[in-house]
Amino acid sequence: MIDLARRVAVQDLVAHYGGLLDREDYQGWLDLFDAAASYRIAPRENIDQNLPASLMLCETKKALTDRLVAMLKANKYRPIVVRHVIGAPELIEADGERVRAQAAYSLYHVDGDGHAELYSIGCYDFRLVFVGERAAIRDAVVIVDSFLIPTLLVKPI
Amino acid sequence: MIDLARRVAVQDLVAHYGGLLDREDYQGWLDLFDAAASYRIAPRENIDQNLPASLMLCETKKALTDRLVAMLKANKYRPIVVRHVIGAPELIEADGERVRAQAAYSLYHVDGDGHAELYSIGCYDFRLVFVGERAAIRDAVVIVDSFLIPTLLVKPI
Amino acid sequence: MIDLARRVAVQDLVAHYGGLLDREDYQGWLDLFDAAASYRIAPRENIDQNLPASLMLCETKKALTDRLVAMLKANKYRPIVVRHVIGAPELIEADGERVRAQAAYSLYHVDGDGHAELYSIGCYDFRLVFVGERAAIRDAVVIVDSFLIPTLLVKPI
Numbered sequence: 001m002i003d004l005a006r007r008v009a010v011q012d013l014v015a016h017y018g019g020l021l022d023r024e025d026y027q028g029w030l031d032l033f034d035a036a037a038s039y040r041i042a043p044r045e046n047i048d049q050n051l052p053a054s055l056m057l058c059e060t061k062k063a064l065t066d067r068l069v070a071m072l073k074a075n076k077y078r079p080i081v082v083r084h085v086i087g088a089p090e091l092i093e094a095d096g097e098r099v100r101a102q103a104a105y106s107l108y109h110v111d112g113d114g115h116a117e118l119y120s121i122g123c124y125d126f127r128l129v130f131v132g133e134r135a136a137i138r139d140a141v142v143i144v145d146s147f148l149i150p151t152l153l154v155k156p157i
Numbered sequence: 158m159i160d161l162a163r164r165v166a167v168q169d170l171v172a173h174y175g176g177l178l179d180r181e182d183y184q185g186w187l188d189l190f191d192a193a194a195s196y197r198i199a200p201r202e203n204i205d206q207n208l209p210a211s212l213m214l215c216e217t218k219k220a221l222t223d224r225l226v227a228m229l230k231a232n233k234y235r236p237i238v239v240r241h242v243i244g245a246p247e248l249i250e251a252d253g254e255r256v257r258a259q260a261a262y263s264l265y266h267v268d269g270d271g272h273a274e275l276y277s278i279g280c281y282d283f284r285l286v287f288v289g290e291r292a293a294i295r296d297a298v299v300i301v302d303s304f305l306i307p308t309l310l311v312k313p314i
Numbered sequence: 315m316i317d318l319a320r321r322v323a324v325q326d327l328v329a330h331y332g333g334l335l336d337r338e339d340y341q342g343w344l345d346l347f348d349a350a351a352s353y354r355i356a357p358r359e360n361i362d363q364n365l366p367a368s369l370m371l372c373e374t375k376k377a378l379t380d381r382l383v384a385m386l387k388a389n390k391y392r393p394i395v396v397r398h399v400i401g402a403p404e405l406i407e408a409d410g411e412r413v414r415a416q417a418a419y420s421l422y423h424v425d426g427d428g429h430a431e432l433y434s435i436g437c438y439d440f441r442l443v444f445v446g447e448r449a450a451i452r453d454a455v456v457i458v459d460s461f462l463i464p465t466l467l468v469k470p471i
Binding site for chain 3: 161164200201242243244245246247248249259260261262263275278279280302303
């Protein structure tokens with residue numbers, strides 16, 4: 001197992017992940033990722049059946065950065081705000097410097113009239129590395145249970 | 158109060174509870190329960206008025222195991238996946254080896270078309286015991302605020 | 315940064331905040347606030363644009379107490395129960411005796427027929443002080459992303 005300080009670092013990472021996206025602090029969000037990070041969004045049934053198709057796949061941090069820039073440009077035409085409510089992270093594996101943690105999320109999109117809809121629910125599956133006592137995301141897989149197609153991927157999940 | 162290691166054990170238990178159900182790891186879920194465990198699901202108003210009626214009552218771990226097997230058979234006919242988003246556990250009482258903790262939950266059911274609905278919201282009311290530093294559920298009461306009757310109890314909450 | 319015990323105190327505070335409101339323990343809820351506390355509910359866009367308008371503003375704990383009494387009287391005419399599902403608190407600033415923490419919430423209202431609706435989603439923005447190892451709310455800002463106007467402010471958020 002990992003010590004309490006590192007467990008807290010995992011909790012912090014998950015809390016920051018949602019908070020930074022909700023505050024649209026995308027640079028801060030990118031900074032949660034390790035230099036060798038990957039980011040994938042995939043439907044749950046693809047994950048369960050080991051199917052390779054993804055809704056989004058960025059195999060490098062540069063690809064993720066580029067994709068984020070593209071998303072934010074598209075987003076100018078349809079202003080929405082987002083809110084992540086994320087459950088406590090579950091330690092799936094914890095082995096020295098590497099930790100795998102999952103956390104269920106519910107993600108809401110709110111339009112300009114203040115109408116909220118449940119945009120996506122699912123689970124973050126993070127493989128984390130530690131930089132000192134700080135946790136960073138090496139590989140993020142967003143396991144999507146459900147989503148509204150029309151607005152998919154206007155912003156990261 | 159209880160020490161930090163045991164508080165973390167309570168957080169872990171709650172995170173595992175939701176994660177194991179979401180991953181359909183029912184044996185792992187059963188293993189969260191103490192050998193002398195009970196499990197009850199009841200509407201909030203029955204709990205508030207001390208009415209004995211339950212939506213489900215398993216007074217022993219064997220009864221819970223049997224009920225789970227029955228549920229899973231019924232479930233073959235209506236495939237759904239579930240996702241629990243659970244708030245942080247609140248320590249209601251903490252007295253040496255015994256802890257009472259509550260945690261609000263929202264439970265989503267997702268059908269084969271990727272359509273999610275809020276299936277149930279409510280609160281877990283757990284009385285926990287410790288086995289070393291690990292927490293186990295002695296008595297679980299699932300306090301249900303709302304639910305969709307048609308599919309009730311196809312899976313544990 | 316703050317030590318582990320105080321971090322746990324922040325987590326506790328947030329968990330109690332939701333739990334006490336859900337159990338309608340309003341005195342307990344008021345006790346979470348420091349004697350010099352303020353409480354404000356405001357739409358997210360007002361917060362983002364630094365607009366002063368609020369949905370509710372109590373600049374003193376006495377004002378909050380009075381407002382709560384008024385709410386509870388109004389509430390007699392429309393019984394609802396509430397459930398808060400709150401994400402883990404994110405430490406925004408932590409500087410000695412003062413901590414600023416944010417936590418996303420989803421708040422459900424359930425009517426007498428057991429029908430739940432998402433009443434409000436948003437984020438708590440708490441400025442906390444410590445009394446020994448216990449955290450208390452100095453200034454609470456409830457940042458509301460969405461809400462149902464007709465029943466607004468029947469109960470605190």
